[in-house]
Amino acid sequence: MxxxxxxxxxxxxxxxxxxxxxxxxxxxxxxxxxxxxxxxxxxxxxxxxxxxxxxxxxxxxxxxxxxxxxxxxxxxxxxxxxxxxxxxxxxxxxxxxxxxxxxxxxxxxxxxxxxxxxAAPEQNPHDRGPSFITRIGLDIVDLVRSTGEIMAFFGEGAIAVRHFLAGRARYRRSEFWVIIQEAGADALPIVSLVSFLVGMILGYIGDQQLAQFGARVYVADLVGLATVIQMGALITGIVLAGRTGAAFAARIGTMQVNEEIDALRTFGIPPMEFLVLPRMLALILMTPLLTLYADLLGILGGAFVGTVAGGLTLTAYLVQTQGAIGWNHIIQGLISGTVYGAIVAASGCLRGLQCGRSAAAVGEATTSAVVTAIVFIVIAAAVLTVIFDAIGLSG
The missing domain is CATH 3.30.750 (Transcription Regulator spoIIAA)
Known part of the structure; x- marks a missing residue:
């Protein structure tokens, strides 16, 4: 047929x-x-x-x-x-x-x-876009909208922490330990390298200046105090912002694109508890430990310069360092490291949840997470320095 x-x-x-x-x-x-x-x-x-x-x-x-x-x-x-x-x-x-x-x-x-x-809107070649005043107004509107989203994020985070303390938070314990490993042990090589090199840089700068006064032994004081009080925590926070915070934003942003977060909400599972809470806890726990490790490597970097370029013995350098550093300085570094870890986790998770529905949006969310974390880390460093001085902890 x-x-x-x-x-x-x-x-x-x-x-x-x-x-x-x-x-x-x-x-x-x-x-x-x-x-x-x-x-x-x-x-x-x-x-x-x-x-x-x-x-x-x-x-x-x-x-x-x-x-x-x-x-x-x-x-x-x-x-x-x-x-x-x-x-x-x-x-x-x-x-x-x-x-x-x-x-x-x-x-x-x-x-x-x-x-x-x-469909892409047709663009008039003679259209120069919005005026300067219009762009300022749009930026202000975006800032207000972003501020509201940040406040809502921290409000939901506070509720998630309350559920965690009450033992009612819903998240996978196995994933929590994996995140701890990724944010902690897996970050040791890059933290070691950067901290050691920064300690060497501080040591060289201090040695060149103090050698003019015959006081090279105080290189140990300079490197030790700078590293323990601020540089160790700052290095750790910035490294984690570029490494862990970006990974958080990319992973959660990809889940947003694949509509996995919508599926969690459909099943009645709060994304704040399932995705954000374990990452926040992991970084808050791991950042102080990484800060102590960064302090040690920074002091060793300064010791390398002090013994090789400054002509000091390793024993003399370490004894001078021990006499300069007090428990109040170590506490400052640990507090700073904890705050920086929370900032990195919050920035990465927030930008991931704000991600759009395209592959390009994932890259934008990742970049935004790193920039946001670094900016707020620097702001927090300045604020914490003023607070520590005001309460007498830096004395």
Missing amino acids: IDPVPPPPTAHVERVEGRIRLRLAGRWRLDQAIPQVSEIAVLIDRASTEGNDGNKSANTASQAPELQFETSALSDWDSAMVTYVAGVERLCAERHLRCDPSALPEGLRSLLEMARLT
Whole structure:
């Protein structure tokens, strides 16, 4: 039995009851010779003119031009049909005709809606964009909106911590220990390298200046105090911001793109408890330990310079360091490290949850998480220094 030849795609324009009707029939697929939109442009203009100059009844004269579709004879279609109808809609918009797509197949209407949402707006080459005042206003609006989101984030975080303390927080314990390993043990190599080199830099700078006064032994005081009070915690926070905070934002942002976070909410699992809480706890626990480790490596870096370039013995250097550093200095560093760890975790998780629904948005969220963490770490360092001095802890 020979299969019947599918009818070719056709488009016919007619005037019915004061409205323009576009009859679409046949098989509208890419392997067919699809009619061009320009072919019906003249027919639409003619039908519109006939409606205005022909039978001028009271109803017809009062109605604005409108185009409707007739698809009862449509046998099959694919994206070729979508492209054609989209072109017809643009043609109607140019001629100020209302286009009624209600008679089109439901799937076709859905594809047309998606095409409208994803279509890039046409840019006028002479359009210079918003003015300077407009940009400032938009930035202020974004800042206010971002402030509200940050406050909501910390509010939900406080509720999650309360549930954790009450033993009712829902998160996977196994994932918590994996995060601790990633944020703690896996960060030791980069923290070791950076801390040791920064200690060497401080040692060289101090040795060059103190050698003019014959006081090279005080290089140990300079390196030890600077590292324990601030540099160890600062190095650890910045390293974790670029390493762990970025990973948090990328992972949660990818889950946002894949709609996994929406699935968690559907199942009644708060993302704040399941995703944010274990990461916050892991960094708050690991950052002080990494800070102590960074302090040790920074002091060893200064000791290397003091013994090689300064001519000091290792014993003399370590004894001088021990005499300069007190428990109050160590406490300052631990407090700072804990605050920096919380900032890194909050920045990474917040930007991840704020991520858009595209792959490009994940990269933007990752970059924003690192920048946000570093900026707030520097601000926190300045604020904590003033607070420690005010309460006498730095004395």
